[in-house]
Amino acid sequence: MAIDTLRNQLVEHLKRSRSITSPAVASAFLKVPRHEFLPGLTLEQVYRDDAIVTRWTDGLPSSSSSQPAVMAIMVEQLELRVGHAVLEIGAGTGYNAAILRELVGPTGRVVSVEIQPDVAEEARRNLERAGYGDVSVLTGDGGFGHPEGAPYDRIILTASAADISPRWVEQLREGGLLLIPFRFSTMCLCVAFEKHGRELFSRSLTSCGFMPLQGVYGPDATGDDPRFPMDDGLFISGPGSRGVSLKLLEELLNQTPRRVSDLIIPVNDFGLGGGLGTYLALTESGLVDIFATQPERWGFRYISGLLDAETKSLCLVRRDAVVVYGSDAAAERYKKRASEWIEMGRPGIDRIRIAVAPGEMEQPGMWMLRRKHYNFAISFEDSSV
Numbered sequence: 518m519a520i521d522t523l524r525n526q527l528v529e530h531l532k533r534s535r536s537i538t539s540p541a542v543a544s545a546f547l548k549v550p551r552h553e554f555l556p557g558l559t560l561e562q563v564y565r566d567d568a569i570v571t572r573w574t575d576g577l578p579s580s581s582s583s584q585p586a587v588m589a590i591m592v593e594q595l596e597l598r599v600g601h602a603v604l605e606i607g608a609g610t611g612y613n614a615a616i617l618r619e620l621v622g623p624t625g626r627v628v629s630v631e632i633q634p635d636v637a638e639e640a641r642r643n644l645e646r647a648g649y650g651d652v653s654v655l656t657g658d659g660g661f662g663h664p665e666g667a668p669y670d671r672i673i674l675t676a677s678a679a680d681i682s683p684r685w686v687e688q689l690r691e692g693g694l695l696l697i698p699f700r701f702s703t704m705c706l707c708v709a710f711e712k713h714g715r716e717l718f719s720r721s722l723t724s725c726g727f728m729p730l731q732g733v734y735g736p737d738a739t740g741d742d743p744r745f746p747m748d749d750g751l752f753i754s755g756p757g758s759r760g761v762s763l764k765l766l767e768e769l770l771n772q773t774p775r776r777v778s779d780l781i782i783p784v785n786d787f788g789l790g791g792g793l794g795t796y797l798a799l800t801e802s803g804l805v806d807i808f809a810t811q812p813e814r815w816g817f818r819y820i821s822g823l824l825d826a827e828t829k830s831l832c833l834v835r836r837d838a839v840v841v842y843g844s845d846a847a848a849e850r851y852k853k854r855a856s857e858w859i860e861m862g863r864p865g866i867d868r869i870r871i872a873v874a875p876g877e878m879e880q881p882g883m884w885m886l887r888r889k890h891y892n893f894a895i896s897f898e899d900s901s902v
């Protein structure tokens with residue numbers, strides 16, 4: 518099929534799924550040739566709505582071209598205008614930078630920082646070949662931003678972070694937007710934060726999944742625990758994974774699971790996303806994400822659930838069912854949390870508000886996440902508001 522037809526079909530799909538909602542973003546996706554950023558793949562692979570991993574490090578993805586739907590949603594969240602100055606952290610293939618470049622027009626500018634030197638070099642080559650040679654791709658740790666190009670109207674991260682670098686806030690214009698795939702517990706939410714002085718307030722949120730940021734503001738530095746490897750190609754993360762042995766996990770996963778028929782919970786592409794996922798991430802100490810490098814062996818590649826190590830119980834949330842291994846304890850906990858959330862009126866992520874400040878806040882939220890540099894006050898806005 519011709520390239521134009523494939524690209525048109527992709528854009529039509531993104532419009533139908535409401536990932537693209539504005540004519541400007543539609544025309545940017547129609548114009549930028551994704552195949553120039555993914556050489557070596559067939560056109561059919563390139564123009565599918567899929568994330569494509571382009572680098573692996575120690576068995577885990579370390580660079581990719583993000584899923585077009587996720588990119589489109591994030592670009593819409595950025596509310597870009599002609600003339601804007603944009604800093605992207607995580608150039609990857611350079612494709613997203615080209616989309617940003619289209620949206621800010623001839624009077625705007627885009628700077629992208631990439632930590633892996635070979636990835637940065639490839640992004641430069643791809644951008645040049647596709648006609649976007651005026652995007653500056655710098656090799657370095659985006660945790661420091663790029664002060665020489667500041668101030669920026671928009672800063673976007675394409676890797677997830679559990680804290681905010683004070684450098685990003687300094688380099689952002691007053692009223693500007695910082696878009697960050699924000700990680701807490703096992704959740705990742707793409708949050709557009711608006712800057713007001715030293716504080717930031719969430720303006721829009723969407724569900725997403727992103728590999729963790731590397732470098733000074735990466736997981737080690739922020740004290741957040743990302744997935745850690747166990748043998749046999751299993752990786753586990755989340756608060757429920759602390760101190761858990763592979764033996765226990767294997768013992769549980771090798772049992773025949775039972776379906777828990779009265780728990781019907783929506784699961785999205787990112788596992789336990791949405792309002793319930795967020796509620797669990799804020800309240801549940803047993804939450805885990807399990808990632809398998811040999812999906813054929815375990816029957817999943819990526820799955821979320823609750824682990825109760827003490828009572829040897831694991832409850833996993835599959836797309837079509839909630840299943841339990843071992844005792845019922847984890848499923849009971851899950852049920853309790855789900856009922857609390859239902860009682861709150863099933864708040865979705867559209868009702869989440871996050872206020873961010875470097876120190877104490879006048880109005881702490883329902884839940885406080887205290888990170889090294891910033892505190893995050895999270896609440897579900899009352900539905901009657």
Ligand SMILES: C[S@@+](CC[C@H](N)C(=O)[O-])C[C@H]1O[C@@H](n2cnc3c(N)ncnc32)[C@H](O)[C@@H]1O
Pocket residue numbers: 579580581582583606607608609610611612613614630631632633636657658659660675676728729730731732733
């Ligand atoms: C999901 S990929 C980027 C997708 C990309 N925007 C595209 O359009 O292809 C994330 C990228 O962030 C980069 N990265 C991770 N930590 C970084 C950091 N501290 N500074 C700059 N880049 C970083 C990774 O090397 C990886 O290439």
